[in-house]
Amino acid sequence: MAVRYSPPTPDQLLPVPGVTLGTVAAKIKKWQRDDLLLAVFEPGTIAAGVFTQNRFCAAPVVVCRRHLDGDARIRAIVVNAGNANAGTGDAGIAAANATCVAVASMLGCAPREVLPFSTGVIMEPLPVDKIVAALPAARAALAADHWFDAVSAIMTTDTVPKGASRRIAIDGVTVTVTGIAKGSGMIHPDMATMLSFMATDAPIADRPLAKATREIAAASFNCATVDGDTSTNDSFVIAATGKAGIPPVSDEGDPRFAAIYDALLAVATELAQAIVRDGEGATKFITISVEDGRDSDECRRVALAIAHSPLVKTAFFASDPNLGRIVCAIGNAGLGDLDPSRVCFALDDVLVVDSGGRAASYTEEDGQRVMKNDEITVRVRLGRGDASATVWTCDFSHDYVSINADYRS
């Protein structure tokens, strides 16, 4: 169960003019559920994406990068769950290309206008024949209100579908943003194991859209970590169909850009936090805020050192105020000249460490009280500057081990 996350109902995921979505059971694995998503965009749609930094990036990531290089126009995305098409070498690239060719042939567009995505087990050959055979049924299922079906079809170890929408008014015209995401394990900044697709009908031009996509990824998905593993397949794409009846937004200085950006960021942040709340085995949602550092990079390093410590994560799982483990993690963040005597940290309203030692006001009762919460903020002050950074993570439970020990079976 995701921590304090209510998945959207189908009607809460608002249609985006210019986008239709269809799903089908291609039976990539031995399951009955839908596992293939086709989303089709009307002509004129442009897109931008950010992708995994893993050197063993998956074949679909290689193909997506090529297809977006120099030409942002897209007509479709195709996503399968159950197989990541990663670590599959040249055969994997050929399979991803074959999928794009099949979609393009069906829709009457160029293969480079199709973006392929895969999520699931690494290093197994992609059953591309099953995907190609299922495409006509996916096309027959296309509808504007199928966002909930879409996110359900791309889930792997996710326990809940994750999606969100926003509507804003620009010059009296309604503009819609809808996004979906999957991801639960192998979640780490730059990026998480994670696919997220967002669409808006705002007519944003390619350059501001690319910039917005990069910045929004940095401020949302790249602040989420479940287990420190950056997957081979992470992809985040925003598509803008331009169907909203407003003049094109081609400049970042345009005040309408800021309004659209804020709506996109709000949806992305909700999705990124939803991924952590649904982290494999998660029972708690932890916000780690590191302040008063010299720059945001060192703040982020400290936040990630805390977020990745198995000892800290198991202490949160146990609701055990074994807070020395956070002290230890701060000391391990690689800040060679950190002065421990200036470090403070608090859990929610409870000051735990003051000037590098246990705060005089701290009591075990207070520590136990706050550790029992299912949503906790760790606020660290480094006492050496005015930069800050925030990371979201979850605890580390028996279920994490169970889920990952049994994943392939």
Place this chain on the structure above:
Amino acid sequence: MAVRYSPPTPDQLLPVPGVTLGTVAAKIKKWQRDDLLLAVFEPGTIAAGVFTQNRFCAAPVVVCRRHLDGDARIRAIVVNAGNANAGTGDAGIAAANATCVAVASMLGCAPREVLPFSTGVIMEPLPVDKIVAALPAARAALAADHWFDAVSAIMTTDTVPKGASRRIAIDGVTVTVTGIAKGSGMIHPDMATMLSFMATDAPIADRPLAKATREIAAASFNCATVDGDTSTNDSFVIAATGKAGIPPVSDEGDPRFAAIYDALLAVATELAQAIVRDGEGATKFITISVEDGRDSDECRRVALAIAHSPLVKTAFFASDPNLGRIVCAIGNAGLGDLDPSRVCFALDDVLVVDSGGRAASYTEEDGQRVMKNDEITVRVRLGRGDASATVWTCDFSHDYVSINADYRS
């Protein structure tokens, strides 16, 4: 249970002339077992140590560094389990100093000739009165053959006592090396949560001893990782009593130095591997060897990326050949210009990945067969140089979570 590790019997831990050890139940925690170790060295003993790189290093680490700075002579070490005296600020330093003063007063030496060590819970005040009160009984228990009692007294979550001895002949004279270590969780290079004490009666001078201590730590304990957390208290000390009847070894070029070094390294390696074999919840001992890199640093980064991946570690626990997780971890090691198509890896005798993709010869049966072993070697070839590095680690089991969720209770 430690993986394929038979703890030493008391008689296998050989006395080192010039060293006596005594233990006592100081009742640092609510337990009946001995938890305080006093080791006394005859005059003329010199020592060298390496200590944690954690910025929140514990009070005893601060005091040890001061006491060894510029004068290597020591007369005693005093070690308590149950409380790490870390994150305890100035009061912690005062407590460590008070312990040294009490030992020095009892033995008639200078406080700076006493080295203090603590291991256990972080950020709780050290019950220094209990330690001081227990010192006379520890002194009364001093004996040369108490190495097994000594290591038993400093255990925390360790399931077995870890110790080893070697005897070598130098110019027809027997020289002895005996070492003990504790540590099971919060184990990571530079250094592990770990205390290790070794003694030899070889008359090594302070400079070659310091060099040997640094190099041996790098080649043994700093190749061991259980959970990626560097503790606040890690300490590794070698004491040389000089009681063996051979002339002083004051030069690293002396062939006798090489012989003694090899014996020290053999004991340290055995102890470091024993810590991993007794890693919290460990069911498998994994050797990760990364070869054909540009330098040993990048090989080590790849080895640690594999060793620290919770997904890799849970797959080993499950005996599940979900080997894409190793591919993913290699891709995450931060080698920005790594060419995946040159990467190969094997598990024991089974080639899994060849030229970046699944090896043609690989079968699921072979993968399952080798993953069932309780001792497995992962051999990665990066295909871009001739450097290498090796790291030892263990798997990640339900028991790891249980042990660390319940540690303080």
